Amino acid sequence: MENVAIVGIGMTKIEAAKVAENFADMVWEAVGKALDDAGLTIDDIDNVITTSNDFWDGRTISCMAVGDASGVRNKNCSCVEGDGAFGAFYGLTRILSGSYGTTLVTAHSKGSESVSSLITNAAFDPIYERALGLDMVTAAALQANVYMDRTGVRPEDLARVSVKNHGNAVHNPNAQLPMKLSVSDVLKSEMMVDPLHKLDCSPVSDGACAMILAREDRARKAKTRPVWVKGVGFCADAYHLGDRDLAEPRSLTAAAKKAYGMAGITDPARQIDLAELYDAFTHQELMWIEGLGMAPYGKAAEDLEKGRFDIGGSLPVNASGGLLSGHPVIAAGLIRMAEAVRQLRGEAGAAQASKAKTAVAQGVNGLCGQSHCVWVLGSEK
Amino acid sequence: MSVDQDLSKVKPQVYPSKINVPYSWWAGDTAARFFAGLSEKRIEATRCECCNKVFAPPRKTCPECFAACQTWVDLALTGTVTGFTVARAARAAMGGRKLPAVFALVKLDGADTALLHVIGGCAPGDVRIGMRVKARFAEEPAGGILDILYFEPV
Ligand SMILES: [Zn+2]
Numbered sequence: 217m218e219n220v221a222i223v224g225i226g227m228t229k230i231e232a233a234k235v236a237e238n239f240a241d242m243v244w245e246a247v248g249k250a251l252d253d254a255g256l257t258i259d260d261i262d263n264v265i266t267t268s269n270d271f272w273d274g275r276t277i278s279c280m281a282v283g284d285a286s287g288v289r290n291k292n293c294s295c296v297e298g299d300g301a302f303g304a305f306y307g308l309t310r311i312l313s314g315s316y317g318t319t320l321v322t323a324h325s326k327g328s329e330s331v332s333s334l335i336t337n338a339a340f341d342p343i344y345e346r347a348l349g350l351d352m353v354t355a356a357a358l359q360a361n362v363y364m365d366r367t368g369v370r371p372e373d374l375a376r377v378s379v380k381n382h383g384n385a386v387h388n389p390n391a392q393l394p395m396k397l398s399v400s401d402v403l404k405s406e407m408m409v410d411p412l413h414k415l416d417c418s419p420v421s422d423g424a425c426a427m428i429l430a431r432e433d434r435a436r437k438a439k440t441r442p443v444w445v446k447g448v449g450f451c452a453d454a455y456h457l458g459d460r461d462l463a464e465p466r467s468l469t470a471a472a473k474k475a476y477g478m479a480g481i482t483d484p485a486r487q488i489d490l491a492e493l494y495d496a497f498t499h500q501e502l503m504w505i506e507g508l509g510m511a512p513y514g515k516a517a518e519d520l521e522k523g524r525f526d527i528g529g530s531l532p533v534n535a536s537g538g539l540l541s542g543h544p545v546i547a548a549g550l551i552r553m554a555e556a557v558r559q560l561r562g563e564a565g566a567a568q569a570s571k572a573k574t575a576v577a578q579g580v581n582g583l584c585g586q587s588h589c590v591w592v593l594g595s596e597k
Numbered sequence: 598m599s600v601d602q603d604l605s606k607v608k609p610q611v612y613p614s615k616i617n618v619p620y621s622w623w624a625g626d627t628a629a630r631f632f633a634g635l636s637e638k639r640i641e642a643t644r645c646e647c648c649n650k651v652f653a654p655p656r657k658t659c660p661e662c663f664a665a666c667q668t669w670v671d672l673a674l675t676g677t678v679t680g681f682t683v684a685r686a687a688r689a690a691m692g693g694r695k696l697p698a699v700f701a702l703v704k705l706d707g708a709d710t711a712l713l714h715v716i717g718g719c720a721p722g723d724v725r726i727g728m729r730v731k732a733r734f735a736e737e738p739a740g741g742i743l744d745i746l747y748f749e750p751v
Binding site: 348361459 | 604609624628654680684689692704710711743
């Protein structure tokens with residue numbers, strides 16, 4: 217693959233309700249930050265990918281409404297309906313097509329403006345399933361039960377993910393919920409849907425992220441230290457939950473295999489220095505760690521308890537605080553990538569991993585992790 | 598924007614109900630036959646002739662083989678719980694469903710996939726993965742997935 221780098225990132229602060237900014241305002245802020253970060257202007261951008269979802273935005277063809285703030289005027293612009301990490305994948309392939317030297321990718325979501333339970337209920341099949349009344353949280357809880365039944369992972373193991381990530385968020389000025397918690401704080405928080413407590417679930421959030429990808433010759437124009445795309449892969453599983461083995465994310469493993477193959481990763485548990493994963497729910501961080509081959513199946517909880525995934529551990533996971541500390545859906549996967557970039561540049565402050573040469577970032581689309589996009593990013597070409 | 602601007606004077610802009618499009622989904626011939634079966638207290642599934650997998654709820658095409666599922670099979674009304682959760686607090690998507698509600702995946706005997714539905718007729722605390730259940734049907738079928746009222750312990 218031709219060398220492509222991430223040369224600019226911009227993130228808004230993640231908040232429960234951004235009253236002063238509409239969704240385009242948030243994207244405008246993120247794009248401005250990404251351009252400043254790269255030391256480029258909008259004229260240096262060859263094409264734009266926006267990422268949005270009409271239901272979340274409450275607007276038909278909402279990608280068109282975020283175009284102005286994404287600087288698309290007189291440019292080729294296309295949209296991905298789904299997670300931002302998939303938008304970045306499309307942006308990368310446009311550069312690899314040879315038609316564009318740079319791509320600006322944006323992603324945004326304002327959870328505060330709708331009812332998350334109703335929006336995610338509408339992700340279920342309207343003929344066979346929707347009338348039952350499930351949503352993203354009840355589906356995730358069902359998955360958590362299946363995973364715990366299969367592996368013997370306990371509620372306190374899940375709680376440790378929440379303690380770690382909320383604690384890490386204390387070092388992240390963009391985080392919505394930085395908190396010093398104990399395992400018992402998590403277990404004492406309201407039982408939402410068995411076995412998930414309130415603090416096992418990510419919050420409803422507003423936020424946006426922008427990223428600039430550039431072909432190697434164009435990356436030289438940027439002022440930032442480039443972060444290189446070493447490998448990327450994505451893969452989808454069946455739509456209906458009952459068609460899948462919910463306890464084993466086989467589409468993640470397949471996506472990781474492709475990304476690792478490109479990046480020359482043969483032993484992810486040792487070769488990956490840090491990971492920013494899609495921890496929408498505590499049990500999912502454990503499942504994704506295992507699906508990515510960073511721990512044996514059912515054993516991530518043991519490594520977590522030993523501190524392996526802490527900021528000071530040998531493989532920090534969600535040193536940024538992750539989605540448990542702020543979850544603007546759609547932007548979430550792109551934010552994971554941007555946080556990995558901050559680490560690889562050595563700009564993560566108190567959350568900085570001691571070794572940060574190779575990172576994994578993950579985006580997810582669909583209920584219970586139907587589809588995964590895995591990025592391997594590196595500080596060296 | 599000025600730092601001292603008071604945003605509390607402007608309420609969130611609500612444009613009531615206009616996005617509330619009253620969708621009407623045609624069930625399609627496959628789901629229509631399934632629902633017709635439910636109204637007679639039967640559960641039918643489709644089988645893929647390539648991999649022999651039996652899909653409940655029935656599918657027109659096999660997602661594994663990308664081939665037509667041409668054979669209809671009658672399933673038992675009994676099955677096994679392969680996953681579940683207990684919702685204890687009201688959630689918007691649940692509508693008027695009584696609390697606590699138990700959502701579950703039920704693998705019917707003779708099927709290779711699990712059907713998403715609800716468990717009733719027992720205490721939520723008694724539900725287990727591996728529990729044997731049978732379908733309880735509505736006495737006045739309406740022609741949809743809720744013609745199975747719930748699955749209850751055998
Ligand atoms: Zn088949």
